[in-house]
Amino acid sequence: xxxxxxxxxxxxxxxxxxxxxxxxxxxxxxxxxxxxxxxxxxxxxxxxxxxxxxxxxxxxxxxxxxxxxxxxxxxxxxxxxxxxxxxxxxxxxxxxxxxxxxxxxxxxxxxxxxxxxxxxxxxxxxxxxxxxxxxxxxxxxxxxxxxxxxxxxxxxxxxxxxxxxxxxxxxxxxxxxxxxxxxxxxxxxxxxxxxxxxxxxxxxxxxxxxxxxxxxxxxxxxxxxxxxxxxxxxxxxxxxxxxxxxxxxx
Ligand SMILES: O=C(O)c1cc(C(=O)O)c2c(n1)C(=O)C(=O)c1cc(C(=O)O)[nH]c1-2
Numbered sequence: 001x002x003x004x005x006x007x008x009x010x011x012x013x014x015x016x017x018x019x020x021x022x023x024x025x026x027x028x029x030x031x032x033x034x035x036x037x038x039x040x041x042x043x044x045x046x047x048x049x050x051x052x053x054x055x056x057x058x059x060x061x062x063x064x065x066x067x068x069x070x071x072x073x074x075x076x077x078x079x080x081x082x083x084x085x086x087x088x089x090x091x092x093x094x095x096x097x098x099x100x101x102x103x104x105x106x107x108x109x110x111x112x113x114x115x116x117x118x119x120x121x122x123x124x125x126x127x128x129x130x131x132x133x134x135x136x137x138x139x140x141x142x143x144x145x146x147x148x149x150x151x152x153x154x155x156x157x158x159x160x161x162x163x164x165x166x167x168x169x170x171x172x173x174x175x176x177x178x179x180x181x182x183x184x185x186x187x188x189x190x191x192x193x194x195x196x197x198x199x200x201x202x203x204x205x206x207x208x209x210x211x212x213x214x215x216x217x218x219x220x221x222x223x224x225x226x227x228x229x230x231x232x233x234x235x236x237x238x239x240x241x242x243x244x245x246x247x248x249x250x
Contacts, residue, residue, distance in 0.1 A: 049177025061129035116185020133237025
């Protein structure tokens with residue numbers, strides 16, 4: 001074991017007496033960055049250029065499960081949100097991933113990333129490489145957003161606050177170390193560099209405005225901790241499925 005991950009209970013703790021200011025709530029949420037999956041050993045090795053082509057392919061094929069589920073979780077949030085002003089901004093997330101008649105969308109961009117890595121479109125789409133831990137973690141995220149109050153579900157998306165740093169590092173690492181992957185295949189990461197900050201800004205606005213009581217603030221922090229657990233569990237499952245000591249020809 002080279003990585004540690006604090007449990008949700010250790011990491012979220014309550015703040016003591018009363019509710020905190022919106023800005024202090026943002027600070028509490030940002031403290032969750034230490035539990036983000038960028039700290040997972042598999043990501044650390046990925047960004048250091050240490051993964052084999054099959055380890056990269058295994059990660060891409062498994063992450064497709066997450067990419068495909070994102071519009072379903074955003075539709076669940078829309079389905080639970082009674083506010084038109086929120087819905088009309090949130091809906092953009094679905095078209096960002098599914099695409100429109102004139103734009104490609106993130107799921108298609110992820111499939112092109114997979115193809116650039118040497119995976120067939122069919123083997124990503126039929127999910128044959130998806131390991132049980134990834135499938136369970138992804139479904140847990142979708143279920144959370146369906147069954148919890150919509151503001152908590154919005155808070156659970158706030159891992160995206162931490163994503164741009166990882167995305168920029170990953171893009172640089174792929175261009176530098178994994179030169180066998182066609183650079184055009186990396187568009188997905190380039191797009192997320194501007195989509196993630198826009199999305200997390202909206203989510204943060206909602207959480208700051210609506211989480212005013214201790215209970216609401218604790219629930220928002222717990223939702224983000226839960227999401228960190230989802231992402232971490234996915235990485236654990238992928239790491240276990242594609243260990244270092246197997247020989248992978250390019
Ligand atoms: O590759 C990553 O590290 C990463 C992390 C996250 C995240 O932090 O949840 C997302 C994505 N990618 C991503 O591509 C994406 O579309 C996305 C949507 C969401 C969300 O919860 O709404 N997170 C993420």
